[in-house]
Amino acid sequence: xxxxxxxxxxxxxxxxxxxxxxxxxxxxxxxxxxxxxxxxxxxxxxxxxxxxxxxxxxxxxxxxxxxxxxxxxxxxxxxxxxxxxxxxxxxxxxxxxxxxxxxxxxxxxxx
Amino acid sequence: xxxxxxxxxxxxxxxxxxxxxxxxxxxxxxxxxxxxxxxxxxxxxxxxxxxxxxxxxxxxxxxxxxxxxxxxxxxxxxxxxxxxxxxxxxxxxxxxxxxxxxxxxxxxxxxxx
Numbered sequence: 111x112x113x114x115x116x117x118x119x120x121x122x123x124x125x126x127x128x129x130x131x132x133x134x135x136x137x138x139x140x141x142x143x144x145x146x147x148x149x150x151x152x153x154x155x156x157x158x159x160x161x162x163x164x165x166x167x168x169x170x171x172x173x174x175x176x177x178x179x180x181x182x183x184x185x186x187x188x189x190x191x192x193x194x195x196x197x198x199x200x201x202x203x204x205x206x207x208x209x210x211x212x213x214x215x216x217x218x219x220x221x
Numbered sequence: 222x223x224x225x226x227x228x229x230x231x232x233x234x235x236x237x238x239x240x241x242x243x244x245x246x247x248x249x250x251x252x253x254x255x256x257x258x259x260x261x262x263x264x265x266x267x268x269x270x271x272x273x274x275x276x277x278x279x280x281x282x283x284x285x286x287x288x289x290x291x292x293x294x295x296x297x298x299x300x301x302x303x304x305x306x307x308x309x310x311x312x313x314x315x316x317x318x319x320x321x322x323x324x325x326x327x328x329x330x331x332x333x334x
Contacts, residue, residue: 141321148222152225152311153264198264202321208277209323211252211264 113137114201116212119127124220126165126188131215133199134181140204142175142182189219223316225326227312234302235330239265242297244312250324252317253295255287260307270295271317279294302333 115134123129133142141160145153157166157181159175165172170193172185186193196216200209224245235242246253255267269277270289283305286298293314309330313323 133243143321145325150327150330152227152313152327155322155324158322168326200264200321207320208266209321213261215265 112198113210114212116199119213120209120216122218122220123189125190129186129189129217129218131184131186131197131217132181133183133201133212135145135201136180137176139201140179140207141202142150142179143160143200143202143209144173144182144184145198145200147198148194153196169172169216186217190218191219191221193217194219206214223310225314225324227310227326229329230327231332232331233334235301235334236302236304238302239298239300239309241299242310242312244295244297246293246295246312246314246324246326248314248324250314250316251290251292252315252320253292254313254315254323255295255297256311256313256325258311261277264311268297269330270319299331302331304333306330307333 116134136163144156147153157173162174162179164179170187178213196213196214199212228243251272253270259264266279267281268287271290284301288296309328311328312326315323
């Protein structure tokens with residue numbers, strides 16, 4: 111059973127376009143994390159959201175946690191080739207609990 | 222060194238070999254994790270250590286044997302692996318009470334021939 115579903119699984123866009131990646135679940139999470147992983151490297155933590163409805167911005171990246179804490183989205187404005195990578199969402203049921211990962215969204219931004 | 226380091230970065234081994242993966246964290250954390258990342262599949266949690274004690278073994282075959290001598294070091298001993306064990310093995314660390322914020326190493330790309 112896949113507890114965290116990410117969509118789309120693959121996304122190929124041109125530089126300058128906007129995009130949104132979704133992370134959905136039927137379960138409630140106490141927190142949700144977004145990571146970016148480049149080829150040959152480990153995932154790098156981008157953001158943690160903990161409050162329902164919370165919105166966090168990291169330069170051109172906007173992260174939102176759903177009101178019911180079951181889903182999240184990542185929006186990238188004016189994508190650049192440097193944004194290329196695998197984006198992973200991960201949720202924790204409680205502070206000491208293990209992380210549950212989505213299957214990832216592979217983003218390719220072409221110049 | 223900063224963050225989480227892993228060695229070796231790449232490893233090719235035969236099914237009869239014995240090898241070990243090493244992870245070291247320089248973040249002052251007290252929880253460490255081993256994950257397996259295979260193509261097209263979510264990260265699979267293998268083992269969790271809190272304050273050097275194993276707190277989770279996610280039904281991992283006994284050909285994988287973890288060792289955590291202290292809060293900064295984690296090893297994964299490998300023996301008689303199968304080709305389907307080929308994957309990227311990732312180590313992560315966190316504060317024990319904040320496992321939701323994990324910091325990953327660069328991984329070891331393992332190929333079993």
